Amino acid sequence: MTSDLKNKIINGDSLEELKKIPSDTFDLVFADPPYNLQLKGELTRPDRSKVNAVNDKWDQFKSFQQYDEFTYSWLSECKRILKKDGAIWVIGSYHNIFRVGTTIQNLGFWILNDVIWNKNNPMPNFRGRRFTNAHETLIWASKSDKSKYTFNYQSLKCLNDDLQMRSNWNLPICSGQERLKKNGKKIHSTQKPESLLHRILLASTNKNDFVLDPFLGSGTTAAVAKKLGRNYYGIEKEISYVKAADQRLKFTKPIEDDYLDTLENNRSKPRIPFGSLVELGIIKPGTSIFDNKKKISAKIMADGSIKHDQAKGSIHKVAAIILGAESCNGWTYWHYNLNGNFLPIDNLRQRLISKN
DSSP: HHHHHTTTEEESSSSHHHHSSSSOEEEEEEEEEOOOOOOOSOOTTTTTTTTOOOOOOOGOOHHHHHHHHHHHHHHHHHHHHHEEEEEEEEEEEETHHHHHHHHHHHOOOEEEEEEEEEEEOOOOOOOSSHHHHOOOEEEEESSSSTTTOOOOOHHHHHHHTTTTSSSSSOOOOOOOGGGEEETTSSSTTTTTOHHHHHHHHHOOOOOEEEEETTTTTTTTHHHOOOTTTTTTEEEEHHHHHHHHHHHHTTTOOOGGGOOOOOOGGGSSOOOHHHHHHHHHHHTTTTTEEEEETTTOEEETTTTSSSEEEEEEEHHHHHHHHHOOOOOOOHHOOHHHHHEEEEETHHHHHHHHHHHH
16 A cells, blocks of 8 residues: 555645554654644734734634544654654644644654744744744654664765754745746745755655655645655645645656765764774784785784884875874775775675675
8 A cells, every 4th residue: 555655645634644643654754733822813014914824713712631542643643654763844833832742742753853934034033022933843763762864964064065964954934936826826835945845854764765744735845855766745735735735746847866976974874993904804913905006005913003114003094194184084094905905994894784
């Protein structure tokens, strides 16, 4: 049945449709549930013009208890249908995110981060009685504390100009050509920007992973998933949103497969010391290794250290001494002779990794 769900949108109530999905189906859930904004009366600008606020029926609940019961129901199902190493992202505002966070922890999810989405262009506070509400909060949690969740650290670091990605993200709200409209009016009052979903899916999924959005709205999650080569399944109660999302996806083109490869997360690779290669007899003590120009050589010692003139230490330390640098990756600096071909010693490590 799982294959029948891939890359489809269904018009239905999430609380009912989620129950039909087999357990352990999805790699990731992104949820943008109703915020329960509790708006009272119309919101107007200083010139008395009406603000197009979120007053849709799907965002209205009779009480906090009703909202909490709703939250518990859909989050329980999401936990069931997540794979054991899966994760969930939930976005909300101060109206609901703390109540959602409590339920997430009570259900046994393991919170990994909360992320602040700072809006570059937020709606101003027209009444001047509070701070301008310029951010939303996302909770990222794994299915359990034992889940080996996906985190593409290197890709996120590259996306952020080689700096570690922080938990405060400065991104604009959805506007301009990206905002879906009909007869000049917004189709969905809380359409999320594709830039936000791009970062989330890039961070916590891999190509061909299966992503669920139980409150799909106008289809941002599905559109970005399609672009990034991920599979999606969306549930949406409002037929007008489903039609808009279907139309949107018809014009969404996947990124060419050649450009979907992302940087490997070195932290997820097995750590193999150079000494292990010596212990296992893959490279023998007394063997000479060289720089890529074959002008500098060093001898391998029985303990996995190497010796060059008076310098002795690890493959990294000795290479750094030779270069006069603070550090150096010895795996790529040093080469060995294989039948007349000089190859980086990292090749020996990769062969060991592939055997295991």
